[in-house]
Amino acid sequence: xxxxxxxxxxxxxxxxxVPAIAQADCDFILSGYVKDAHNDQPLPDSKVHIRELNITxxxxxxxxxxxxxxCVGEYLVFCKHIGCDxxxxxxxxxxxxxxxxxxxxxxxxxxxxxxxxxxxxxxLKPERLTQRELNESRGLTLGEGLAKMNGxxxxxxxxxxxxxxxxxxxxxxxxxLNNGVRQEGQQWGNEHAPEIxxxxxxxxxxxxxxxxxxxxPDAIAGVILVNPRxxxxxxxxxxxxxxxxxxxxxxxxxxxxxxxxxSKLPALRWRAQGTLRRGGNVHAPDHILKNTGVYEYNFSGAxxxxxxxxxxxxxxxxxxxxxxxxxxxxxxxxTDLQNAYxxxxxxxxxxxxxxIARPRQEIEHELFKAQGYWITGDRSRLTFTYxxxxxxxxxxxxxxxxxxxxxxxxxPALQFNLTTHTGEISWNHNRIxxxxxxxxxxxxxxxxxxxxxxxxxxxxxxxGGIFWLEQWxxxxxxxxxxxxxxxxxxxxxxxxxxxDVIYSPEQHFMNGSGSVGASYKFNKKFIARANIGSAWRxxxxxxxxxxxxxxxxxxxxxxxxxxxTEKALNFTVSFEYKGDRLNFLIDGYYNxxxxxxxxxxxxxxxxxxxGAYPLFQTTQADAHLRGTDITIGYDLSDxxxxxSKASVLRAWNLSQNDHLILMxxxxxxxxxxxxxKDSNKLANAYASVTVVSVLKQTRVPENxxxxxxxxxxxxxNASIGMDIPVKNQFITVGLSxxxxxxxxxxxxxxxxxxxxxxxxxxxxxxxxxxxxLIQAKSIHE
Amino acid sequence: MMKMKTQVKIVAVLGLALIAGLSSCKKDEDxxxxxQPTYNEPEVITTMxxxxxxxxGVQPNVTATxxxxxxxxxxxxxxxxxxxxxxxxxxxxxxxxxxxxxxPAEDMTTEVLAEAAEHLFCLSPAGADxxxxxxxxxxxYEIGQxxxxxxxxxxxxxxxxxxxxxxxxxxxxTCAPGETDIEVNFVTExx
Numbered sequence: 001x002x003x004x005x006x007x008x009x010x011x012x013x014x015x016x017x018v019p020a021i022a023q024a025d026c027d028f029i030l031s032g033y034v035k036d037a038h039n040d041q042p043l044p045d046s047k048v049h050i051r052e053l054n055i056t057x058x059x060x061x062x063x064x065x066x067x068x069x070x071c072v073g074e075y076l077v078f079c080k081h082i083g084c085d086x087x088x089x090x091x092x093x094x095x096x097x098x099x100x101x102x103x104x105x106x107x108x109x110x111x112x113x114x115x116x117x118x119x120x121x122x123x124l125k126p127e128r129l130t131q132r133e134l135n136e137s138r139g140l141t142l143g144e145g146l147a148k149m150n151g152x153x154x155x156x157x158x159x160x161x162x163x164x165x166x167x168x169x170x171x172x173x174x175x176x177l178n179n180g181v182r183q184e185g186q187q188w189g190n191e192h193a194p195e196i197x198x199x200x201x202x203x204x205x206x207x208x209x210x211x212x213x214x215x216x217p218d219a220i221a222g223v224i225l226v227n228p229r230x231x232x233x234x235x236x237x238x239x240x241x242x243x244x245x246x247x248x249x250x251x252x253x254x255x256x257x258x259x260x261x262x263s264k265l266p267a268l269r270w271r272a273q274g275t276l277r278r279g280g281n282v283h284a285p286d287h288i289l290k291n292t293g294v295y296e297y298n299f300s301g302a303x304x305x306x307x308x309x310x311x312x313x314x315x316x317x318x319x320x321x322x323x324x325x326x327x328x329x330x331x332x333x334x335t336d337l338q339n340a341y342x343x344x345x346x347x348x349x350x351x352x353x354x355x356i357a358r359p360r361q362e363i364e365h366e367l368f369k370a371q372g373y374w375i376t377g378d379r380s381r382l383t384f385t386y387x388x389x390x391x392x393x394x395x396x397x398x399x400x401x402x403x404x405x406x407x408x409x410x411x412p413a414l415q416f417n418l419t420t421h422t423g424e425i426s427w428n429h430n431r432i433x434x435x436x437x438x439x440x441x442x443x444x445x446x447x448x449x450x451x452x453x454x455x456x457x458x459x460x461x462x463x464g465g466i467f468w469l470e471q472w473x474x475x476x477x478x479x480x481x482x483x484x485x486x487x488x489x490x491x492x493x494x495x496x497x498x499x500d501v502i503y504s505p506e507q508h509f510m511n512g513s514g515s516v517g518a519s520y521k522f523n524k525k526f527i528a529r530a531n532i533g534s535a536w537r538x539x540x541x542x543x544x545x546x547x548x549x550x551x552x553x554x555x556x557x558x559x560x561x562x563x564x565t566e567k568a569l570n571f572t573v574s575f576e577y578k579g580d581r582l583n584f585l586i587d588g589y590y591n592x593x594x595x596x597x598x599x600x601x602x603x604x605x606x607x608x609x610x611g612a613y614p615l616f617q618t619t620q621a622d623a624h625l626r627g628t629d630i631t632i633g634y635d636l637s638d639x640x641x642x643x644s645k646a647s648v649l650r651a652w653n654l655s656q657n658d659h660l661i662l663m664x665x666x667x668x669x670x671x672x673x674x675x676x677k678d679s680n681k682l683a684n685a686y687a688s689v690t691v692v693s694v695l696k697q698t699r700v701p702e703n704x705x706x707x708x709x710x711x712x713x714x715x716x717n718a719s720i721g722m723d724i725p726v727k728n729q730f731i732t733v734g735l736s737x738x739x740x741x742x743x744x745x746x747x748x749x750x751x752x753x754x755x756x757x758x759x760x761x762x763x764x765x766x767x768x769x770x771x772x773l774i775q776a777k778s779i780h781e
Numbered sequence: 782m783m784k785m786k787t788q789v790k791i792v793a794v795l796g797l798a799l800i801a802g803l804s805s806c807k808k809d810e811d812x813x814x815x816x817q818p819t820y821n822e823p824e825v826i827t828t829m830x831x832x833x834x835x836x837x838g839v840q841p842n843v844t845a846t847x848x849x850x851x852x853x854x855x856x857x858x859x860x861x862x863x864x865x866x867x868x869x870x871x872x873x874x875x876x877x878x879x880x881x882x883x884x885p886a887e888d889m890t891t892e893v894l895a896e897a898a899e900h901l902f903c904l905s906p907a908g909a910d911x912x913x914x915x916x917x918x919x920x921x922y923e924i925g926q927x928x929x930x931x932x933x934x935x936x937x938x939x940x941x942x943x944x945x946x947x948x949x950x951x952x953x954x955t956c957a958p959g960e961t962d963i964e965v966n967f968v969t970e971x972x
Contacts, residue, residue: 332961
């Protein structure tokens, strides 16, 4: 994070300057050449920057630079060349120093880089959390953090389970790439949140739109990219400690990262990381929510060997969480649900405790990844990736016999074990004759087994895909055009018992998908983009075969084994303007989905011994989802900024001639921000106030729900943050308060909306401390 | 040129290796276990039978049964009797619960009575002229597994039988707290 802060800090954000320490010897010169790491060619237009003095010089046509008038001291020096990673070095100036820099031209290795302008000419530009938003999201779940992005909502089950929603769609319609690997968990379930530690992410971005060609055919709504920072490239051992506390639920988070690179073996880079998170019962404005604690521990490690021509790295991470499910959310039957809905406050209350009782979930997710690259020729790179994921999900029901044995107590009512192997070979090439692109093949092998109560059957799934994506853009052209195609095949076999006979049908799905798009850069400030993409996904196993009472939903849900593939055609346009004072980003989208799979209320009841339950049948319909996300920011002065965001979605079921259920309501956000002037005691300091308004969702299908949607609401949030320089590092401190007025409200996208209010005021304090264990040796002679 | 060919070969070999690696496990059962044929469901109640005995010993015994063969699963009830009682008679009613997903059927009444302090039957007639009082106790509060039904004039209505699970000391003698284990609304005829 420190590295990221510094790079961003030096190149994107207004800099502060430390007054030079008055000393007699202020006449030294730092000079040298900036050359290509591979062929020693000079790199003119490179920039060399001294952080402490806030001086930037450009290298001349020979790649030569020189900075004179330097006092004795240690300086943090950056060298940056377009298309290369910034080089950072601490240089001791006690005489005239000559230092050459060798920036490395990188072919797109990871899809996401620190420099935002890399994605500028893509027709579907990833939107990323800014460093500040990322800081503010520390301690939140992945879904909560991503919801800071306009057009991304959350679908929640209480306060601990949050699923990201892009343009009204979630679960199997969103692809999450965790460290470049498709996340394969139990994402089909409404109360199954992504099994990822957000502290791993050095970069969180979202591609809104059907961006399937590169990542997989099922990215109907979009792709979420969770990327760790790159491993440490400069010698030394350093790290970062994050501490986050929340007042509501008295939740605490500790996360630490240690990065290393040996000066003897510069190719060897490593990282170790771990997170602990514990929270107790949270409270709504006028009561405590029973059994809403969380306990989580996650860790990861990475080792890599990186040479200019080749490199490889292995990564392992484990995510473990135990989540209390709000007690008053489990019902015996529909009458209980009705009573809970009519009650002013939940029927079960409790005091504060950290203890997690039944009902609860325990989830473990492991990811092992091995990746290698090999530079093939001047401008291309081959990348090999293999990953294994293991996901274990255990659900413990609310009730168990009081005479239960120890073994029975530790046996979940429901357990899924999902093991997934994925592999990919991709070939990326940098601009050759105005074209750059990538091609590759990918494969997947997956097995799911369950124990306990039947909800979805065991299954085995195999898939393979082949893709090719090219972008055309001449050097000086304002226009960039891209096109790509992908073909996938998926085989699936189910194993289930029907009347004491094993039933194991096989299914095959195959389909192509593609995208075309263009971006046009009118000038340095204004760029327009358009994209058409197609996507498809086979029906999921739960949609095909689930049959039974969904306790958490108080409904009987029936799958349909005759479902066919869901297909989407997605149109997006966006206009981005970055002026001196005004900036805006306007997205418009139109999603045409054939055979959209959803649960349709049948208006029939199934009479069980617990009373009658409404029957929901999985079915397919043609649907349209269209909407817009607008962000407009304006600098009133150097210090004051106002930003407004609006997100509006309309979703229509063409087959039923009705609205689609569970779509986010219109949302508006207005914030006023004051940025403090940087000084030698404070950098990047800001204070902001945000008003969030969510309207009542009035566009809901008739008779599709137990209760009408909750009223709209308005919340007041505030946040302050700053970087405090301590030696060569910055300690980042932030204080946020959400729902300051302690408003009682319910959100339509929370599955607990029927019977409990959302959280009341929540104040959080965040501290980020970078540290250095082994100082890098500076190169100076 | 030579170099390029070698590269292509290497890529092809690695590609094939990947495909082979991912598809080598031909035998399904190796990777995915066949699910267990039977599973010990947490105690399910499938069947509730009400048995009425005339306290005067004049009228014949009456029974009414509700059976939902998979408990609260996806299937509906297959037996749903009407309660038919004689007018101006006082009956003693006993409720029997069974789990018929197992063979032989398991008596769930004893399970409920074993946790009597956590359970309450609520018996609410509507329309028909019946007065019901519970006749058993867990020591502090009534249970309702046995009850006395005082049947008055001829007429039709319904009787709602509810079994509430009220664990953790929340039982207070009323039907409000807890979670519903059973809810059946019998059509009731007084002849």
